[in-house]
Every structure is written in C-alpha cells, then in structure tokens.
Amino acid sequence: MLATNENLPPNVIKQLAKELKNLDESPPEGIKVSVNDDDFSTIFADIEGPSGTPYENGVFRMKLLLSHDFPQSPPKGYFLTKIFHPNIATNGEICVNTLKKDWNPSLGLRHVLIVVRCLLIEPFPESALNEQAGKMLLENYDEYARHARLYTGIHAKPKPKSKSGAISESTTALNVDPSSTNNAVGGKKLPPGPTPLTASSKGTATNSNDQNIPVVTGPSAPLKKEAGTAKALADKKKIDARKKSLKRL
Numbered sequence: 001m002l003a004t005n006e007n008l009p010p011n012v013i014k015q016l017a018k019e020l021k022n023l024d025e026s027p028p029e030g031i032k033v034s035v036n037d038d039d040f041s042t043i044f045a046d047i048e049g050p051s052g053t054p055y056e057n058g059v060f061r062m063k064l065l066l067s068h069d070f071p072q073s074p075p076k077g078y079f080l081t082k083i084f085h086p087n088i089a090t091n092g093e094i095c096v097n098t099l100k101k102d103w104n105p106s107l108g109l110r111h112v113l114i115v116v117r118c119l120l121i122e123p124f125p126e127s128a129l130n131e132q133a134g135k136m137l138l139e140n141y142d143e144y145a146r147h148a149r150l151y152t153g154i155h156a157k158p159k160p161k162s163k164s165g166a167i168s169e170s171t172t173a174l175n176v177d178p179s180s181t182n183n184a185v186g187g188k189k190l191p192p193g194p195t196p197l198t199a200s201s202k203g204t205a206t207n208s209n210d211q212n213i214p215v216v217t218g219p220s221a222p223l224k225k226e227a228g229t230a231k232a233l234a235d236k237k238k239i240d241a242r243k244k245s246l247k248r249l
Contacts, residue, residue, distance in 0.1 A: 054148030058156030074103035
C-alpha cells in the first residue's frame with residue numbers, strides 16, 4: 001500500500017516536506033528532484049550519468065515509492081529510463097542494500113538518492129538483478145561498457161533546454177540558405193529576392209535557374225546613354241552661362 005499525505009503521520013509529512021524543500025534548494029550533485037505536493041508517496045528524480053562511466057552524458061529518471069509505514073520500512077526504487085546495469089532489473093527495480101537490509105529509519109531521501117547515483121559509478125555484479133550485465137561486467141568490462149553506452153545513447157538522451165538555434169541547425173542540415181527563412185511574415189511567403197546573375201562571354205547572363213538573360217553592353221547601353229545625355233546638358237549649361245558673361249563685358 002502506498003502512502004499519501006492523508007494517511008502518513010503528521011510528523012512524517014512535516015519531515016518529508018522539510019527534506020524535499022532542502023533537496024529542491026540544495027540538490028545533490030547531478031540529481032534533480034521533483035515531487036507532487038499533494039502526494040509524497042512518489043518522488044521523482046533525474047540523475048545525470050557520472051563522468052568517466054558508460055552512463056556519462058545521459059539523464060536517467062527514477063522514482064522512489066514510499067509505503068504507508070515509511071520511514072520504518074525503506075522506499076522502493078525504480079529506474080524509469082532503460083539502463084544496462086547489473087543492479088537494475090529490466091523492469092527498472094533497483095537492488096541496493098540501502099533500500100533493503102541496510103535500511104535505517106534515520107536515513108533521509110538525500111542519502112538514498114546519492115547511494116543510487118554512486119551505484120552508477122561502482123556496480124555490484126555479485127548481487128545482480130540483471131544477470132547478463134553482471135556476468136558481462138565480471139568477464140569482459142569493455143563489452144559491458146559498450147552495451148551500457150549504447151543504452152545510454154538510445155534511452156537517456158537529455159532533452160534540449162531551449163529551441164534557440166533550431167532554425168540555423170535545421171537549415172544547415174537541409175543545406176538551406178538561412179536568409180531564405182526570413183522570406184515569411186505572418187505565415188505569408190514573400191516574393192524571393194533577385195536571382196544572382198553569372199556573366200558569360202556571349203553577352204548573356206545565367207541565373208540559378210539556368211535561364212539565359214541578355215545583357216546590354218557597349219556604347220549603346222541605356223545606362224551609359226543616359227549618363228552621356230546628362231553630361232552633355234550640363235556642359236551646354238556651362239557654355240551658355242559663359243556666353244552671357246561675355247555679352248555683359
């Protein structure tokens with residue numbers, strides 16, 4: 001039978017509330033605890049895989065289940081994230097002496113969580129719940145570590161903290177120009193900008209769609225002609241001004 005805040009003794013509720021608050025404000029290294037304030041019977045924790053172990057870079061979710069006579073009886077621990085470990089069964093059950101024969105009512109939740117994380121650093125294959133992992137650890141550590149890393153990479157990937165950089169990452173993966181993602185406002189696609197042209201020796205230019213576009217060159221080009229006309233008008237004005245000055249003299 002699991003405990004709830006209604007059938008736990010008031011002194012136990014008070015002690016749990018105090019300890020959970022302490023765990024939230026000062027969490028143990030690599031451990032983050034979450035709890036339902038209306039029901040202390042299930043306590044969740046995210047455990048970071050310790051560095052230098054096959055569980056490094058993984059985040060493993062576990063839960064502690066408190067019985068109605070807690071703390072006289074120990075909590076039961078389960079890993080919710082799949083893990084390849086001698087002392088963790090395939091159903092997630094944790095085998096550690098602290099939660100069994102070595103349990104003491106004076107031990108707090110902090111101690112339990114730290115012991116569980118230490119289990120990832122130093123497994124005990126002699127009391128294995130996962131016999132395959134225990135046997136592999138004793139006979140061929142490299143093979144055991146390979147399996148454990150494989151499970152970690154597949155099942156214990158940490159969730160991304162934010163979506164920043166998602167556009168640049170996706171456009172890079174798709175080989176898309178990031179600037180093209182700005183061509184949409186309010187869900188409406190804007191017309192594409194001008195296509196860059198590549199000049200050829202035949203008086204034409206080629207855009208990215210392989211279309212040949214004629215390019216006007218030489219003295220008859222409209223831009224050059226307009227520039228020449230403007231210059232001629234300016235010169236004429238200067239000559240007329242000089243003629244008027246000479247007449248005054």
